[in-house]
Amino acid sequence: MSTLSLNDLKVFVQVVNHGGFTAASRQLNVPKSTLSKRIKQLEQQAGVRLIHRTSRSFTVTELGLALYRHASAMLIEAEAAEHVIFGRLAEPSGTVRVTASIPTAQHFLAPLLPDVAVAYPKIRVALHITDSFVDIIQEGVDIAIRDHVNPLPDSGLVQRRLCTDAFWLVASAGYLARLGPARQPSDLEGTEGLFPTLGDTGWTLSNREGEIQRVTLPARYYANETIPLMEAAKAGLGIACLPSRLCEQAIGAGQLHRVLPDWTAGKIASTLLMPYRRGQLPSVRVVADLIFQRLSDQLAE
Numbered sequence: 392m393s394t395l396s397l398n399d400l401k402v403f404v405q406v407v408n409h410g411g412f413t414a415a416s417r418q419l420n421v422p423k424s425t426l427s428k429r430i431k432q433l434e435q436q437a438g439v440r441l442i443h444r445t446s447r448s449f450t451v452t453e454l455g456l457a458l459y460r461h462a463s464a465m466l467i468e469a470e471a472a473e474h475v476i477f478g479r480l481a482e483p484s485g486t487v488r489v490t491a492s493i494p495t496a497q498h499f500l501a502p503l504l505p506d507v508a509v510a511y512p513k514i515r516v517a518l519h520i521t522d523s524f525v526d527i528i529q530e531g532v533d534i535a536i537r538d539h540v541n542p543l544p545d546s547g548l549v550q551r552r553l554c555t556d557a558f559w560l561v562a563s564a565g566y567l568a569r570l571g572p573a574r575q576p577s578d579l580e581g582t583e584g585l586f587p588t589l590g591d592t593g594w595t596l597s598n599r600e601g602e603i604q605r606v607t608l609p610a611r612y613y614a615n616e617t618i619p620l621m622e623a624a625k626a627g628l629g630i631a632c633l634p635s636r637l638c639e640q641a642i643g644a645g646q647l648h649r650v651l652p653d654w655t656a657g658k659i660a661s662t663l664l665m666p667y668r669r670g671q672l673p674s675v676r677v678v679a680d681l682i683f684q685r686l687s688d689q690l691a692e
Contacts, residue, residue: 397469399433400462402426403441407459408531411449463531470672483674484513489682490527491536494617494637495661496520500536503685507678514674522616528666533675534682535664538634543662551679553661553687556634560594560650561641563627567648576604576651583629584608587615594632594656604654621647632656661686 406426409415416423427444434441441455451459491500496518504516519525519532527535527548536553537543543550562570570582576596584593593607611629614620617637624631625646641647663683665675 395433395436397465399429399436400458401466402429403433403455404459404462404466406430406442407451407455412444460528467672482513483511483677485672485674486515486517487534487674487678488517488519488532489534489536489678490519490521490525490530490532492522492538493520494634495536495538497618498637499686500682503682504678507681510681511674511677514678516678527664533665533672534679536682536686537662537664538659539662540657540659543664547667549665549667551663551665551683553663553683554636555658555660556636557658558594558632558656559635559638559652560596560630560632560654560656561621561624561638561647562630562650563625564645564648566624566627566629567650570650573651576606576654579606579608579630579650582608583611585612585614585620585623585629585631586610587613587617587620589613596651596654596656598654634659 405419406412406415409418412423412426415421415426419426430442437458439454440452441458443450443452489500489504497520500518504518508514508516525532525535567573570579573579584591586592591610591613593605595603595605597603608630612620612623614623617633620631621633621638621641623629624633625641630650638647642649663679663686665679
């Protein structure tokens, strides 16, 4: 069997990354006909069809996707090998792809990542913000920050724990004035809850003595994102359950107050994830180290 051309594999990965020949041609400044010819050569060498392409569609075959995953990993290894030789003298460079949830991106990464770009002009940061699950390997992501209640599975990814954060019950001063003093979960009877999911009815609370109590409240408002829930709580609609790090500033400004400060509603962890191979690249290490240092310091305060 003939050896596949590394240069053709690199072209194939770039074409798949950009979702087609036209976009790849534009980004790489290479004629589309040249890219198509290189892919045809690769398919002839491999003896299989890698891409189904017409004037209106671009689809990677099953074997093409398998080759894409291996070729991407191989190119990363090749880049890492170059950095082993030249990286000590070279300034970190290249695109570093980061993904995070909306709250983490807005509250913590938004002010941090521009500082990284300023400190390292040859690094291009690409931040993808989503609360949906992202397949880090499949999507070519370098760094992901996951917020999770349950432990993450052992997926072979590099994992660096940033912090563990308690959920607090919070409400506006006006709402608490109508509620009156609340010292035990049972004192919340007659209040209204602000929940992330339709059908939610309350929270399981615990205190330092190990007591556990379930509180059930009628729903006043639903929002599947923490910032709208926090705004609803500020507006006096009811009680919200939010990660402490996201509502501390509003509490400090007097916009929100803790309800039952001796009780919490579980914990949420934040973990930085990296594919092992990508984590070897100097640019990725630099960004990951700065995120870890800054966020672990902030979130531990």
